[in-house]
Amino acid sequence: MVRQGQIRPARAVAGRGLIAALVLLPVAASRGTLGALRERWGTVAILAVVHIVVPFLLITYGEVHITSSLTGLLIAVEPVVIALLMSRAEPLTRGxxxxxxxxxAGVAVLVGLDVSGDRLGLLGAGMVLLAAVSYGVATIFVQRRTADIPPETLAGGTTAITTLVLTPFAILTWPAAPVHADAWLALAALGVFCTAVALLAFYRLVALAGSNRAGLVTYVNPVVAVLLGVLLLNEPLRWGTVAGFALVVAGCWLSTRPAPVRPEVTEPVPVG
Structure with missing residues (x-):
């Protein structure tokens, strides 16, 4: 439930997009890469909808009804979605x-499984799960359709389009009560670090490593969150946390190993 003085979901996503676009577009302009948006605006618009507008809104609304730990676990389905969608191009090996x-399993150990929520918890979980599927589709789309667009231009274009799409909805949900300063500061941090910097790094990662490897970032996110909690907030480091780390590292290692190359069998050449 959104309380008075807080930023509603549509405004939060539009605000994140606006802040990120204001950070990224000047960078793209200084590098002379903005021209790519004029030539590929339709493709960039599709990516903006699939990678930002739809999943950001689904997660923001879904988290109103479920816990953050369940949200993290459901989003971790993304690598599985990518692997299934890419199974023809990159067959699923046992490894x-x-x-x-x-x-x-490592993510489940790290974030736990708290299925508590309100009476719309099932709907919230479904929203977050759909967001994970949308993320998976978007990751493959980046690799196949937009890998040639510079990351700062692609991230700036998608966030700018997100802002344009959601601004009318943000205006319609303008709160009657004033928004707390802490909420604005949190939105600024989300816009700069969790949107602008994150998208810039992610699009670059997809171009360099491919969608299957890039999708594994959803397994690493909880590891980073727990490490920051231990280092910055003096949270305890438990054995379950160490076990979760080990499972995530082992899973990422197995998932990114190159498939073994089978030796070619040559028919013996008859003599005489």
Missing amino acids: RVAGLVLGF
Whole structure:
């Protein structure tokens, strides 16, 4: 439930997009790469909808009804979605399947499984799960359709389009009560670090490593969150946390190992 003084989901996503676009577009302009948007605006618009507008809104609304730990676990389905969608181009080996299972188990150990929520908890979980599927589709789309667009231009274009799409909805949900300063500061941090910097790094990662490897970032996210909690907030480091780390590392290693090359069998050449 959104309380008074807080930023509603549509405004939060539009605000994140606006802040990220204001950070990224000047960078693209200084590098002379903005021209790519004029030539590929339709493709960039599709990516903006699939990678930002739809999943960001689904997660923001879904988290109103479920816990953050369940949200993290459901989003971790993304690498599995990518692996299934890419199974023709990159067949699923036993090692990759084992890696995906181990990584998901590691996330489950790290974030726990708290299924508590309000009476719309099932709907919230479904929203977050659909967001994970949308993320998976978007990751493959980046690799196949937009890998040639510079990351700062692609990230700036998608966030700018997100802002344009959601601004009318943000205006319609303008709150009557003033928004707390802490909420604005949190939105600024989300826009700069969790949107601008994150998208810039992610699009670059997809171009360099491919969608299957890039999708594994959803397994690493909880590891980073727990490490920051231990280092910055003095949270305890438990044995379950160490076990979760080990499972995630093992899963990522197995999932990214190259498939073994089978030696070619040559027919013996008859003599005489």
